[in-house]
Amino acid sequence: MIERQMLIGEIIAVNPSLVDVLTACGMHCIGCPASQMESIEDACAVHGLDVDDVLAKLNEVGL
Template sequence: MFKVTKDMTIMQVLNQDREVAHVFMKHGLHCLGCPGATMESIGDAANVHGINLETLLNDLNNFFEEKSK
């Protein structure tokens, strides 16, 4: 199963499955196509946008866990 970490970029995660976009959107990360999505780590994005990193990672990994069933 694919495991999302704080060091990955948003684009690395989106490249695994574009349907995960709604999880990022739910957490307030709306600029999925901006240059930052390819360069900035998920940890950095969460920090900049005031998002709880642990909750975001849990939701992202839950998405991939459900997809693998």
């Protein structure tokens, strides 16, 4: 299960298809090196996204 404190780099390393989910949610800077060390929660805050909605979409695909 993907949780809000997990780092973007961690989840993408385990399941690269999650890049598509994050991009569809509005996170278009996933390729940026700084984003790899950002938590899902922090990334959602920066992009003005609801973390619970993003987590639900990520967990539909899963790790």
